[in-house]
Amino acid sequence: MYAVTKQDGQCLAAADVCKTPAPPAPPVPLPYPNIAMPMMGDPATEKVFITGMPALTMASKITISSGDEAGVAGGVASAKQMGPAEFTQGSMTVSLEGNMAVRLGDPTKHNDGNAIGSVLAPSQNIVMIMS
Structure with missing residues (x-):
């Protein structure tokens, strides 16, 4: 699949269940879509560029995710709320600067592990990592 870079793309978790205020009752758990943008990934590669942009690896973390803002109780x-997203699987055979490369379709965890998702929109559509 396509390598993930800081150029563009999107990671999505369909059900980030957060506690949402429902006054006068206590907070109610409700599912929210959770979106993380690879362009906010850090650290990215320093010497490896794909289509002119730094690549992301298993060591990269997307510092903020969005979509669960209404779940203010966490x-x-x-x-x-709006916690970081991380890549949980990468290429077993391709490494970039010593870390596994991440690709379109690789799984992610969002909101600091509250929801499971994946890379659903490609950062670029030229360089593929086939393993």
Whole structure:
């Protein structure tokens, strides 16, 4: 699949269950879509560029995710709102600067582990990592 870079793309988790205020009752757990943008990934590669942009690896973390803003009481598992997203799997055979390269379709965890998702929109559509 296509390599993930800081150029563009999107990671999505369909059900980030967060506690949402429902006054006068206590907060109610509701699912929200959670979106993380690879262009906010850090650290990216310093010497490897794909289509002119730094690549992301398993060491990269997307510092903020969005979509669960209404769940102000935090996620049911992480107790956080708009927490970071991380890549949980990468290429077993391709490494960039010593870390596994991440690709379109690789799984992610969002809101500090509160939701599971994947890379759904490509950062670029030229360089493919086929392993």
